[in-house]
Amino acid sequence: MVVETSGPQTYVGRFDSEDDAGLHLLDVGVHEAGGNESKDEYVRRSAKFGIRVERKHLIVPRQTVARIAKLGEIAG
């Protein structure tokens, strides 16, 4: 899954579950806006080369979720 947030972070990882705390993602890569690589470049690279895991488990608060897409549907 690609989870874009209303903040600078975009997360790429495996969806595990959802509860009151938010979306639980596993094996997560994190993109911070403002770096050398754009969000779109980061997502395309993750689709082609796989996710560089930075967090084993991450909870994305539901109210911060702006958009969700399937990584498998993004051309690398």
Added chain:
Amino acid sequence: MPYNPALVAPMREEMVRLGAKELTTVGDVDAALGDQKGTMLVFVNSVCGCAAGNARPALRLALEHPVLPQHVVTVFAGQDLDATARARQYMGEYQPSSPSMALLRDGEVVHFVHRHQIEGRNPQAIAGDLVQAFDKHFGAGAAV
């Protein structure tokens, strides 16, 4: 800690029935992938029910295609830990993923199927992508 061998035995046997050569040691991996010539498919097997349960049937379907890799080998993630880690060293910048499939030509990864390209898809769809990759990279018109 590796999985119980009895648990993974049916998943190993499924791959062997497909004609895949199991690589269970670092030495096995180096012998197969070191200085690799020709075309090869490396299947990173996994117990993950949802993804691996589709990946193995997908490979079976794809292997019915007339254009095929010359060699099919497999390592088992979560079971043959050292062999899997070694195999991943041959995958260049591709991140670890299981199950996954790598197509190699003369030691270079020319196509990679990640877990995220397997999960949630049926074996026919995954096999369709694999067959396209076989044609593109292993077919008569493939760039060498």
